[in-house]
Amino acid sequence: MSLRERKKAKTRRTIQEQALRLIAAQGYEATTVEQIAEASEVSPSTFFRYFPTKEDVIIQDDYDPMLEAALRRQPPGPAPLTAIRNAFRAAFTEISDEELAQIFVRTKLTLSVPALRVRTVEGMFATIDLLTRAVAERTGRDPRGFAVQVLVGAVIGAVLPCIKVWVEHDGARPLPELVDEALGFLEAGLPV
Template identity: 60%
Template sequence: MTTPVSAGRPDGLRERKKAKTRRTIQEQALRLFAEQGYDATTVEQIAEAAEVSPSTFFRYFPTKEDVVLQDDYDVLLQAALAGQPADAPLGVALREMFRQSFAQISAEEEKDILTRARLQMSIPALRARTLDNLLSTVATLSAGIAERSGREPHDPEIRALCGAIMGVLVTTLLAWVNQDGHRPLGEMVDEALKHLVEGFGG
């Protein structure tokens, strides 16, 4: 998933301060990218706009690419899936996992998702790194579904299912961006997942 780093909803004053700093850095980075272009924007400029030092920037984001790519939504998905009733059909649990996760995204955050997705599609270096993020999400989903179903994460059926889910997410995200975010992303994802889960008894 490509989403704002605030998605982790951390508890505790120290963690909230860290999350606020990360969020500020990302907001300023996205603003500068929109104003002067991704390639023309430097880490130093982002740090200055966020009122932090470059070294602080790198503590939160190892590279400039990461300020677009890094998110905590895998954690959200993992927690949402773990919270589903054990007797719920897998398809139902998966759709509810995404519904609950998207329900935690504010309208402002969704605008940032749109901006970040556009960057990932248009900047070659970001497109290459996006694959790593997708594979990470597949691994997260595989682990959660495997635990729920009593199988191993590398079970061929588990991997195939997770690959299908990621295919749905990617194609839906592309359609959402092409429509300029006209409809809520969560609504479009749920609609697309409905077609998928009906194929395996959800």
């Protein structure tokens, strides 16, 4: 990354870290954009250049493009579901333990604040669209095709209980392990 890109990434990270710190101390509703901006040593207008809303400071991340890139790097041989599972494995290796800890805090917050849950659902649909396009390109199918959309929807559906279990059990099992197990279960045809 260029110096400018590194500075932008650092500012973005600082804003998110300060937002999480303030929210942990005083609650989501009581924390204002102005407080987050002041703690981050940026102006409110700078805050809004990085995050359009207060919800976005919690919801937004760079992990969908990371997952998409990992999927596009998969060799052409494996079936789409196997390629997606391998892409998740690869993407998780790019996330540091520190980042995963922050994801845990953000996810826990997201599950506890109704406005954030609504925004998370919007984000899931965006993730489905992104992965649907990548799978369609990989398979030579139409991204609007029902089968491709169902496959990606099933993957996201399998990931959701992983996130829930991860948070409800305070991270006792690592998220990458839970996701891999769930996708393996999906690959095996969901034997119950």
